[in-house]
Amino acid sequence: MSNLLRELSVELGERSYPIFIGQNLLGTCDLSRFVGGSQVMLVTNETVAPLYLESAKGCFPGKRIDTVVLPDGEKYKDWQTLNRIFDGLLERRHTRKTTLVALGGGVVGDMAGFAAACYQRGVPFIQIPTTLLSQVDSSVGGKTGINHPLGKNMIGAFHQPQAVLIDTGSLQTLPPREVSAGLAEVIKYGLIRDLDFLAWLEDRVDALVALDAGALAEAIYRSCACKAEVVALDEREGGLRAILNLGHTFGHAIETFAGYGNWLHGEAVGTGMIMAAELSALEGMISRADCDRITRLILSAGLPGKPPAGMTADDFMNLMAVDKKNVDGQLRLVLLRSLGDAVITSGASPENLALTFDRFCSPE
Numbered sequence: 001m002s003n004l005l006r007e008l009s010v011e012l013g014e015r016s017y018p019i020f021i022g023q024n025l026l027g028t029c030d031l032s033r034f035v036g037g038s039q040v041m042l043v044t045n046e047t048v049a050p051l052y053l054e055s056a057k058g059c060f061p062g063k064r065i066d067t068v069v070l071p072d073g074e075k076y077k078d079w080q081t082l083n084r085i086f087d088g089l090l091e092r093r094h095t096r097k098t099t100l101v102a103l104g105g106g107v108v109g110d111m112a113g114f115a116a117a118c119y120q121r122g123v124p125f126i127q128i129p130t131t132l133l134s135q136v137d138s139s140v141g142g143k144t145g146i147n148h149p150l151g152k153n154m155i156g157a158f159h160q161p162q163a164v165l166i167d168t169g170s171l172q173t174l175p176p177r178e179v180s181a182g183l184a185e186v187i188k189y190g191l192i193r194d195l196d197f198l199a200w201l202e203d204r205v206d207a208l209v210a211l212d213a214g215a216l217a218e219a220i221y222r223s224c225a226c227k228a229e230v231v232a233l234d235e236r237e238g239g240l241r242a243i244l245n246l247g248h249t250f251g252h253a254i255e256t257f258a259g260y261g262n263w264l265h266g267e268a269v270g271t272g273m274i275m276a277a278e279l280s281a282l283e284g285m286i287s288r289a290d291c292d293r294i295t296r297l298i299l300s301a302g303l304p305g306k307p308p309a310g311m312t313a314d315d316f317m318n319l320m321a322v323d324k325k326n327v328d329g330q331l332r333l334v335l336l337r338s339l340g341d342a343v344i345t346s347g348a349s350p351e352n353l354a355l356t357f358d359r360f361c362s363p364e
């Protein structure tokens with residue numbers, strides 16, 4: 001396999017799979033051994049197709065390849081657009097032996113993965129992520145799904161891919177705003193589980209924003225290694241895996257409030273992590289200096305530091321009430337016990353939560 005820099009494995013017994021990370025793997029890396037039958041349905045979107053569809057096809061020599069090209073955007077991560085994948089599969093007579101391939105960012109990956117989980121009660125799929133966010137996070141771990149107007153990712157399934165192919169070269173065409181959004185999830189790994197990585201990121205954040213190829217390759221490898229480890233320990237989020245949701249309880253509320261696609265997922269998660277850090281500091285779990293350090297890093301990645309104008313504490317509370325981590329109507333949040341160590345808790349005091357909203361939100 002040419003241009004392969006590094007390989008990781010997500011260890012899930014018979015559902016284990018490799019993650020290949022390298023430059024210019026698209027078109028040169030032969031993935032046909034991960035395709036059981038003769039048919040491939042490549043799912044992508046109208047932005048990614050002109051950039052990478054032809055080279056991606058080159059990863060499946062000898063296979064019959066059909067394509068579905070979806071409209072681009074988080075607002076299309078819905079039932080109607082999902083149905084276009086099923087239409088394409090049925091119109092082209094794809095059988096249970098077909099393999100779906102997701103070529104694009106997290107939206108395409110989550111939707112193609114969910115379609116694979118459902119089509120004829122489940123067919124295999126392969127992830128070829130092309131955004132930083134999807135390369136460090138969404139392509140690994142098997143969470144797939146779509147949004148509901150009342151909440152993010154509310155309809156979905158766990159369905160692990162057969163393989164993940166990360167061509168770091170594809171990031172060179174990514175708009176700067178999307179690079180920053182991806183960095184939010186990269187910073188997340190440092191905060192939840194890897195203090196050394198956090199310090200490394202503080203030194204490299206400018207290089208990462210500037211798309212330095214070496215820095216990106218290392219950040220992607222370390223992020224995927226962290227995610228693979230957490231997923232292997234807790235595939236279906238019985239406990240530990242919830243730490244991957246740091247900043248997401250606030251973040252998903254922001255995305256829903258703003259209207260899907262107006263705030264990028266990574267932007268909302270970045271602000272959500274700043275709010276989670278504030279609450280962790282108010283709870284006496286981390287120091288004020290640590291909280292400031294987190295905020296500095298997130299801002300230096302080019303991410304916003306406060307929720308959208310007009311979003312109130314009530315807006316947050318109403319939207320967070322449907323969070324998937326809640327149990328028996330009780331809000332559960334991921335907070336930081338220390339830098340590099342996250343915990344899921346329902347124990348944050350309502351007073352400190354209110355103080356956090358006071359610091360960040362518009363008045364009622």
Ligand SMILES: NC(=O)c1ccc[n+]([C@@H]2O[C@H](COP(=O)([O-])OP(=O)(O)OC[C@H]3O[C@@H](n4cnc5c(N)ncnc54)[C@H](O)[C@@H]3O)[C@@H](O)[C@H]2O)c1
Nearest residue numbers: 047072105106107130131133134137138143170173174265
């Ligand atoms: N399943 C998971 O574990 C998981 C994890 C994190 C996020 N997510 C989900 O992922 C989604 C966000 O993913 P995203 O940030 O990749 O957004 P995205 O999929 O919307 O992609 C961002 C933009 O970049 C474009 N694009 C993709 N690759 C490109 C390239 N190489 N060059 C130029 N443009 C390119 C896309 O067309 C889109 O316009 C959200 O829906 C979020 O909920 C899922």
Ligand SMILES: O=C(O)C(=O)C[C@@H](O)[C@H](O)[C@H](O)COP(=O)(O)O
Nearest residue numbers: 137141143152153241244245248324
């Ligand atoms: O893989 C996970 O687990 C995550 O929580 C990763 C998150 O970055 C991602 O945004 C995920 O889609 C959120 O999952 P959800 O269950 O909160 O919808």
Ligand SMILES: [Zn+2]
Nearest residue numbers: 185248265269
């Ligand atoms: Zn996320």
